Amino acid sequence: MSAILPPGTPAPEFTLHCTPDQTISLSELRGKPVILAFYPADWSPVCGDQMALYNEILSEFHKHQAELLGVSVDGVWCHAAFSTDRKLHFPLLADFEPKGAVAKTYGVYNKSAGLTERALFVIDKEGVIRWSYLSPMGMNPGADGILTALESLS
């Protein structure tokens, strides 16, 4: 695996499905900070689920006008079911075909597991990575680092 992209790197452009018939491109969000949260898989069985936690903290992210995007290799229908079940209020992107292609460009694809790593990026409104963090796969990184990074943008 190549290394996680460090701060100062222009964030690689991507277009991924967020629903079966809609896509999101990173460049559409230019002008706002973007939080990219790569995570290994939908349906993590614990209340400490990372996406559920971010769902609770969305209003704090929005105070910085930041948009949160979750990314895993799960397909769109899986994301749709997961998102409905957990009542998520932010998009989950399917890095599904070719599998993990976007994660690879960010240096956060775990080839042996066939999953995206648990990795966070805060991208500024010009599209430059300002903070990145690779978490141990089993460890939910929480939101503190994201909030600190967003605060340092302004």
Place this chain on the structure above:
Amino acid sequence: MAQLTLPVNPARDHFQGFADAPVTLVEYGDYECPHCGRAHPIVRAVQQAMGDQLRFVFRNFPLSEMHPHANHAAQASESAAAQGVFWEMHHALFTHQSDLSDNGIKTLATQVGVDPEKTISEILMGKHEPKVKEDFLSGVRSGVNGTPTFFINGVRFDDSWDEETLLKALQKAAEGE
């Protein structure tokens, strides 16, 4: 290593045990979270085992998108606190997780000896919402990544919180290692 960013403060926090106890255990919890429900008797057991060596602090971390009653339950605990019976309500909530509806909360309020109507009206007014929110955000900034999350003497405890492991960690902290 994740650290508690809002230090324990007896003026704002709910605590059991002595301020000069060598070990302080802080829990961020959600009254509707099943894991927290399982942790509740474990915390009581380690409190008993540690005796005067341990001070226990509980802060609210309601995951209200996931648990529809968690926020009202958290506010109920604060309302009970304002009426002088936080820990009684805390115990009642954790031992009645199957019914934390507003009606369920009223029943628990009666059981712990506070005015059920006052409790509910304070909840509906959001009287204790700022305190709950402050707890929640302090958790977010301290690296709380799910519930329950424990801190031992200000450092996040990332190990398993089964009774044996938790007690060992607390004993080690008491020995000052």
